[in-house]
Amino acid sequence: MDRGPVIYVTAAETGAHAPIVRNDPDEPTRTVHLPAAVTRKAVVKHADAFRTALRATTNRQxxxxxxxxxxxxxxxxxxxxxxxxTEPVLDSLGHTGLPPEGQRWNRVWWCPVGVVTMLPLHEYNGAVSTSTHPS
Known part of the structure; x- marks a missing residue:
């Protein structure tokens, strides 16, 4: 049974990519090259900003x-x-619209590596009220 692809997300100083491992004999692996904005430094910056903001939102003082x-x-x-x-990876998998009536989203398994583990990859699905992507 295919339980969905495993998506590894990595970021280095010179860029980032997402190797995708699937249970598909015709295409068991492929790599999505992420936009130039995704570097190790950018991921750390955004993760630090997220952590700082999270602390502030939960501090009743x-x-x-x-x-x-x-x-x-x-x-x-x-x-x-x-x-x-998230969106470039889901787009590469063909998750660009709502599933057919009565069907569920296809499962994906996010596996961030290194500094990417500090980002909440699964938490947001684009424009909250209009997105057609799974969260």
Missing amino acids: QPARARREAQQQMLAVLTWTWTNI
């Missing part, structure tokens, strides 16, 4: 305005992650 601003920062990181990592 912070003023409400600061917590709202932190939520916007988290959304910005999620949007960057979606645009530069």
